[in-house]
Amino acid sequence: MARAATTSDAFNAIAEPQRREILALLRAGERPVTDLAQELGMSQPGASKHLRVLREVGLVRVREAGKQRLYGLDARGLRPIHEWVGGFEQFWNESFDRLDTYVQDLKQTQQEE
Template identity: 80%
Template sequence: MARAATTSDAFNAIAEPRRRDILMLLRDGERAVAELADDLEMTQPQTSKHLRVLREVGLVRVRGAGKQRLYALDAEGLRPIHEWTGGFEQFWNGSFDRLDAYVQRLAQHPSTTDRGDTDD
């Protein structure tokens, strides 16, 4: 099966680590391309290319401010990713709940677990 073009799918777009880095930086608010490039130690054209992909899949939005182009996260574009990862949150919460119950059982019966005794 052919892989979806990077620019048509948010999941493929964030598969690129540098694009995830850009999204992390934008969590704190709007940033200019030059500022992102400096923080990422990338050239401005490289940064712009990644931002274009993120914009085309709806993960960021851009606005002009004088000669600058400011980028910000687009919450609506992030919704499918949030919903998908949310299913794993339930998995991890269940795993942590089971671990907590196990630790509580160990705390209630420390001598049995220390010696390796069983209830045979």
């Protein structure tokens, strides 16, 4: 099955490590592309391309501030990812519960010996 186009799917967009880094930087607040590029050690055009992809999938918003364009995180776009990952929460909780039961049984066995 072919992958969805990066520009239409948040999962594919965040599969790129530098885009995840951009999102992490934007958690602290809005930043101009030049700051993001410098922080990530990439060219301004490279950062702009990543920001365009993130904007197109709804993970980043942009606003004009004088001559600058400030980019900010739009976490609403992460909801499908959050919901998908959240589906594994029950699996992990049950796994940890079984592990805790096993460890408690081991302790009980050792105390009885």
